[in-house]
Amino acid sequence: MDIVKVIVAGPRGRMGAEAVHLVHNEDHFELAGVLDRKHEGLSLSEIKGFQGIDVPIFTDIEECFRTTQADVLVDLTTPDVGYFHTKTALEFGVRPVVGTTGFSKEQLNELKELAEEKGIGCIIAPNFAIGAVLMMKFSQMAAKYFQDVEILEMHHDQKLDAPSGTAVKTAEMISKSREPKKQGHPKEKETIEGARGAEMDGMHIHSIRLPGLVAHQQVLFGADGQTLTIRHDSYNRQSFMSGVKVCVETVIKLDTLVYGLENILE
Numbered sequence: 108m109d110i111v112k113v114i115v116a117g118p119r120g121r122m123g124a125e126a127v128h129l130v131h132n133e134d135h136f137e138l139a140g141v142l143d144r145k146h147e148g149l150s151l152s153e154i155k156g157f158q159g160i161d162v163p164i165f166t167d168i169e170e171c172f173r174t175t176q177a178d179v180l181v182d183l184t185t186p187d188v189g190y191f192h193t194k195t196a197l198e199f200g201v202r203p204v205v206g207t208t209g210f211s212k213e214q215l216n217e218l219k220e221l222a223e224e225k226g227i228g229c230i231i232a233p234n235f236a237i238g239a240v241l242m243m244k245f246s247q248m249a250a251k252y253f254q255d256v257e258i259l260e261m262h263h264d265q266k267l268d269a270p271s272g273t274a275v276k277t278a279e280m281i282s283k284s285r286e287p288k289k290q291g292h293p294k295e296k297e298t299i300e301g302a303r304g305a306e307m308d309g310m311h312i313h314s315i316r317l318p319g320l321v322a323h324q325q326v327l328f329g330a331d332g333q334t335l336t337i338r339h340d341s342y343n344r345q346s347f348m349s350g351v352k353v354c355v356e357t358v359i360k361l362d363t364l365v366y367g368l369e370n371i372l373e
């Protein structure tokens with residue numbers, strides 16, 4: 108396999124820092140640079156936690172792509188920035204692997220069109236953890252038999268978007284195998300707004316934010332006399348890295364946008 112030249116956006120973040128070390132330590136990847144909000148012109152090795160990783164820090168994405176001739180951008184930033192980075196990468200012929208969550212349906216459609224127009228790969232994966240992908244797939248299977256479902260996602264309290272990208276993707280996958288149903292009592296009424304959570308296709312999604320948590324989700328199904336709970340827990344960000352690696356290896360072989368790791372796993 109040829110060496111894949113990778114840029115990581117958001118290198119000082121919780122996920123970005125892990126991704127920097129992953130790319131730096133893989134023989135068939137080369138960390139060509141990082142995209143940060145600050146430290147333009149410094150070497151990453153001058154930043155605490157990155158000793159020995161001597162690659163340039165860019166704050167201007169266009170300059171970054173022109174200078175490095177990168178193959179892949181791994182984006183782990185914030186919803187607005189991630190969307191801008193992904194769009195710019197596609198315009199420059201750089202293949203995006205996007206872990207950043209919080210994109211709208213319209214943004215996803217627009218990026219898909221752009222990837223196809225350019226004829227290059229793009230992977231947007233709301234969750235890189237294999238266990239989370241299985242949780243979503245098992246939930247999709249279960250929803251064929253259980254039409255009543257509530258999604259409970261629990262994250263650290265620094266998370267910007269709610270519901271989580273994983274919860275939205277889970278609901279979308281469940282919708283593919285579940286008969287449409289408005290859940291709860293027909294006359295149900297919230298006495299405090301938001302008590303029943305967000306609603307997607309009749310399913311309710313509840314978002315919990317607490318210090319101490321990393322990333323956790325329960326999908327609860329109910330039927331007469333029984334419940335089924337499918338749960339996944341990420342206890343650290345290392346849990347996401349094997350998925351990032353597979354996505355970087357795969358995106359260079361694609362010519363369209365793939366939304367969800369489940370679509371590339373064998």
Ligand SMILES: NC(=O)C1=CN([C@@H]2O[C@H](COP(=O)(O)OP(=O)(O)OC[C@H]3O[C@@H](n4cnc5c(N)ncnc54)[C@H](O)[C@@H]3O)[C@@H](O)[C@H]2O)C=CC1
Nearest residue numbers: 117119120121122142143144183184206207208233234235
């Ligand atoms: N797909 C997955 O498996 C996972 C996705 N995520 C998502 O990844 C994203 C990042 O999450 P965390 O690392 O926890 O957040 P974080 O807040 O720790 O890191 C975000 C980083 O983005 C940087 N940033 C902001 N604007 C920037 C800009 N213009 N250019 C370059 N960098 C910029 C910030 O400085 C910060 O270091 C979130 O959207 C989160 O939902 C998080 C965990 C797993």
Ligand SMILES: O=C(O)C1=N[C@H](C(=O)O)C[C@H](O)C1
Nearest residue numbers: 208233234266271272273322
């Ligand atoms: O912000 C996080 O931490 C996470 N974000 C992703 C999401 O929104 O689903 C993936 C994982 O849950 C961790």
